[in-house]
Amino acid sequence: MSYSAPTTTWLVDSHLQDAAWNQAFDRQWLRRHARGEAPALLRFHRSRPGVSLGRHQDPWREARIGYCRDKGIPILRRPSGGGTLYLDENQLGFSLVLTAPDAPLSALLERFARAIGxxxxxLGAGADFAFPNDLERDGRKLASVFAAEEDGSLLLHGTLLLQADVQTMLEALRVPTEKLSPDGLAAARDRLAPLAGLLAPLPALSHLQAVVANSLAAAFGLDLAAPSGLPSATTEEFILPAPPTGCEALWKAAGGHLYCRLEIAGGRCLRAVFSGDVHLRPGDWLENLAAHLAGHPLALLEEQAAAFCARHPVDGAGFSGDDARHALRLALNQHGAAAELGLSPEQAGALMLFGSETAPLDTLSHASVMLVPYCAKPAWCAFRHQDGCAECGKCEVGDAYRLGRERGMQVTTITHYEQLEATLAQMKEDRVEGYVGMCCSQFFRKRHRAFLAAGIPAVLMDIQGANCYELKQEHAAYAGTFQAEARLDAELLQKVVQFIPFRGEK
Ligand code: SF4
Ligand code: SF4
Incomplete structure (x- = not known):
């Protein structure tokens, strides 16, 4: 297929397609454009249900694989960074492929989002840009945009919520099951601002597309023209990787989360794996950093990462080479702590550290507070939804209270998120220098801002057994009778707590 003038941007509407087809089309058009085989293109489209992972994300962390398989919802990987999307017919997709303008990635995402806004x-539905890649109305998400670059060509794409099937969205994505309760669903709906709630009636799709196209044309200097036809796309199979094993460190960058996992043998890094919802270019920067680290002794890993970052600058939206180095340092700290605490590989995988500048043993030597989640108390326990424990010996929470009490620590049961925030704020005011705690890893990630706001170094332990994030509990959650009982790993707790000094029994 040929095109008339290289300065023309084709404008098309692909209507409703499979999510895999839409994604393959964008990827393949970007490649063709980069090779000079296709013109710039602005395409509107809608997708049948699908889960779209950001380029750097781990599917096991983001999607409910079993649910998606049962429902025939394909899981796909985009060429662009950012977070996971649940796609369906209720959203208007838009994709722009063009020669990459000379601007930082964050500015391009912002220009694209603002033009949509x-x-x-x-049309009467104004929305604000929310860094790094969203459009929001009164703090509620209306649209998200993403970017991928290949050899000087840029794909900017995104989705606009026309309506929102929040329940399927929450079931397909790995969000807390607590969000599937009636209250949780209402809260999730509250965080979204579909266009149907802002404009009644919804404008015709053709009108909406024309208005958005004109705005994008003005923002990017596009000369839009309709082509006579478009080639199709060949869908690509998504290969689900093996579930990750071993310990994984989490670093929260300004523009997203970054995880680092190290596979180690004989004091050397066999493999480093970075994953997360960050936006960056070149798109393969994290893979190249990981390849660079492989084979080096652990003692030289940070030095090697610094050398790589100096030689290979990365352009990120709220992400820099320093963020990757922080994540790496946390992963190294985690391995160091696992060795010093004598942890098994499973126990090491359950360790979650907060504060990359402080060595875990140092954190433990200053730890004066222990935080325990209510879900680790039996449902029948009178203390389930309140602070305190009678140490009756019928669950591991009693061990935690005893170990903390013997060391003169303040032990607190966390019964809900706001209480965690208030407890951490008080600890900050009291100048607490370190603490230990237990929570599920999903909570640590999704509610990371609470830990960040306090900024106190912490050694946290993942909990075992049922947790709010396991989909199979959703019916109880809908009925408001969710009674998950998690378990603390008493042996891991004992191994961690032994490094906390005795300061007189409380
Ligand atoms: S040990 Fe504490 S939390 Fe566990 S059942 Fe007994 S009183 Fe409840
Ligand atoms: S720590 Fe327990 S209550 Fe909190 S989110 Fe995780 S499983 Fe749910």
């Missing part, structure tokens, strides 16, 4: 404002 300007189009919506013309």
């Amino acid at each position: 300007k189009g919506l404002a013309a």
Whole structure:
């Protein structure tokens, strides 16, 4: 297929397609454009249900694989960074492929999002840009945009919520099952601002697309023209990787989360794996950093990462080489702590550290507070939804209270998120220098801002057994009778706590 003038941007509407087809089309058009075989293209589209992972994300962490398989919802990987999307017919997709303008990635995402917002404002549904890649109305998400670059060509794409099937969205994505309760669903709905709630009636799709197209044309200097036809796309199979094993460190960058997992043998890094919802270019920067680290002794890993970052600058939206180095340092700390605490590989995998600048043993030597989740108390326990424990010996929470009490620590049961925030704020005010705690790893990630706001170094332990994030409990959750009983790993707790000094029994 040929095109008339290289300066023309084709404008098309692909209507409703399989999510895999839409994704393959974008990827393949970007490649063709980079090779000079296809013109710039602005395409509107809608997708049948699918889960779209950001380029760097781990599917096991982001999607409910079993649910998606049961429901025939394909899991796909985008060429662009950012977080996971649940796609369906209720969203309007838009993809722009063009020669990459000379601007940082964060500025391009912002320009793209603001242009969409300007189009919506013309229709009476104004929205604000929310760094790094969202459009929001009063803090509620309306649209998200993403970017991928290949050899000087840029794909900017995104989705605009026309309506929102929040329940399927939450079931397909790995979000807390607590969010599937009636209250949780209402809260999730509250965080979204579909266009149907802002404009009644919804404008015709053709009108909406024309307004958005004009706005994008003005923002990117596009000369839009309709082609006579478009080639199709060949869908690519998504290969589900093996579930990750071993310990994984989490670092929260300004623009997203970054995880680092190290596979180690004989004091050397066999493999480093970085994953997360960050936006960066070149798109293969994290893979190249990982390849660079492989084979080096652990003692030289940070030095090697610094050398790589100096030689290979990365352009990120709220992400820099320093963020990758922080994540690496946390992963190294985690391995160091596992060795010093004498942890099994499973126990090491359950360790979650907060504060990359502080060695875990140092944190433990200053730890004066222990935080315990309510879900580790039996459902029948009178203390389940309140602080305190009678140490009756019928669950591991009693061990935690005893170990903390013997060391003169303040032991607190966390019964809900706001209480965690208040407890951490008080600890900050009291100048607590370190603490230990237990929570599920999903909570640590999704509610990371609470730990960040306090900024106190912490050694946290993942809990075992049922937790809010396991989908199979959703019916109880809908009925508001969710009674998950998690378990603390008493042996891991004992191994961690032994490094906390005795300061007189409380
Ligand atoms: S040990 Fe504490 S939390 Fe566990 S059942 Fe007994 S009183 Fe409840
Ligand atoms: S720590 Fe327990 S209550 Fe909190 S989110 Fe995790 S499983 Fe749910």
